[in-house]
Amino acid sequence: xxxxxxxxxxxxxxxxxxxxxxxxxxxxxxxxxxxxxxxxxxxxxxxxxxxxxxxxxxxxxxxxxxxxxxxxxxxxxxxxxxxxxxxxxxxxxxxxx
Numbered sequence: 001x002x003x004x005x006x007x008x009x010x011x012x013x014x015x016x017x018x019x020x021x022x023x024x025x026x027x028x029x030x031x032x033x034x035x036x037x038x039x040x041x042x043x044x045x046x047x048x049x050x051x052x053x054x055x056x057x058x059x060x061x062x063x064x065x066x067x068x069x070x071x072x073x074x075x076x077x078x079x080x081x082x083x084x085x086x087x088x089x090x091x092x093x094x095x096x097x
Contacts, residue, residue, distance in 0.1 A: 001030045005034070006035060011049070039080065041075055041076065041077050042075065043073055044063055060077070084096055
């Protein structure tokens with residue numbers, strides 16, 4: 001898991017180690033470090049990740065279709081209830097001081 005400020009940038013668990021609670025523990029630590037403004041984004045349809053994020057208290061804020069590295073995809077923004085990123089128009093660069 002990695003994060004930058006309140007943004008959880010990456011969360012991966014080796015497929016051989018999945019379904020053992022490792023992802024949940026990693027996410028819990030990241031959210032503690034990120035604080036109440038925590039948020040993340042993910043590719044829509046990631047059926048393994050979505051329940052993990054929802055269980056941790058994040059909610060789907062917006063869904064957007066576009067491109068990622070030249071490939072069409074649909075992304076979702078998830079945020080904690082008090083995060084400023086709950087506003088679907090907010091951008092990372094809008095972060096309050």
